[in-house]
Amino acid sequence: MSARTSQILQAAFLFLLALALNSGAVAVRTQAHLSEKVIRLHVLANSDSPADQSLKLLVRDRLLHDAAPLLDKARDRREMETLLRESLPALSDAARETLSMNGSSYPVTLELRETEFPTRYYDTFALPAGRYLALRAVIGDGNGRNWWCVVFPPLCGGGVPDTDDDFTAEEISLISRDTAPYVLKFRVVECWERLRQTLARD
Numbered sequence: 001m002s003a004r005t006s007q008i009l010q011a012a013f014l015f016l017l018a019l020a021l022n023s024g025a026v027a028v029r030t031q032a033h034l035s036e037k038v039i040r041l042h043v044l045a046n047s048d049s050p051a052d053q054s055l056k057l058l059v060r061d062r063l064l065h066d067a068a069p070l071l072d073k074a075r076d077r078r079e080m081e082t083l084l085r086e087s088l089p090a091l092s093d094a095a096r097e098t099l100s101m102n103g104s105s106y107p108v109t110l111e112l113r114e115t116e117f118p119t120r121y122y123d124t125f126a127l128p129a130g131r132y133l134a135l136r137a138v139i140g141d142g143n144g145r146n147w148w149c150v151v152f153p154p155l156c157g158g159g160v161p162d163t164d165d166d167f168t169a170e171e172i173s174l175i176s177r178d179t180a181p182y183v184l185k186f187r188v189v190e191c192w193e194r195l196r197q198t199l200a201r202d
Helices: 003-035 050-073 077-101 169-175 182-201
Strands: 039-044 108-117 130-139 146-152
Touching: 003 130, 039 050, 039 077, 039 108, 050 077, 050 130, 050 146, 077 108, 077 130
Parallel strands: 039 130
Antiparallel strands: 039 146, 108 130
C-alpha cells in the first residue's frame, strides 16, 4: 500500500469517526429531550407463573382504562404528571380491586418515579435506553416478567407519535422503526447510559 493510499484511508476513517461521534451526540441529546415528554407505564408481576402473568395484564388493562380520562385533560407531560400524582390513591385502589376480584390477595404498590429502562422495541417504534418518568405498579414480590409501554402520549396501543404531539422531527426520526440508522443511534445511547450509570455508582 502506497503512502498516499494510506493517508486517504486514514482521512476517510477519521471522517467516518467524526460523523459517528456527531450522530451519537445528537442521539443522546434527543433521547434526553424525549424522556422529558413521555411517561411510561411499568407493571411488574409477582412471578412468571401463568396465573401471575395473567394478573399483571389485568392490572395493566385497569390502569390504562382508569388513566384514559386524564389524557383528555393533560396538554403536556407536566400536566399529566400532576394529574397522575393526584390520582395515585384512586389508581392504587383500582389495582387492588382488580386483584381482589380475580381471587388474589397480593399487595400492589403504585408510584410515579424516575426509572432506568433498557431499549424497548415495539411494532412500529422503539424507545432508547435511559431514565424515564414511569407509573410503576409492583404486584406482590415483583419478581416476574414486567410489561411496559408509553402511557403519555397514549402509545400503548401502537403507533408512532407525530409532530402534532409536540415531538420534533428529530425525535420522531430517533424512535421510528422506519428510519434505517436508528439501530446505530440506539447503540450509542445505550453505551452512554451504561457509562453514566457506572460513573454514578462510582
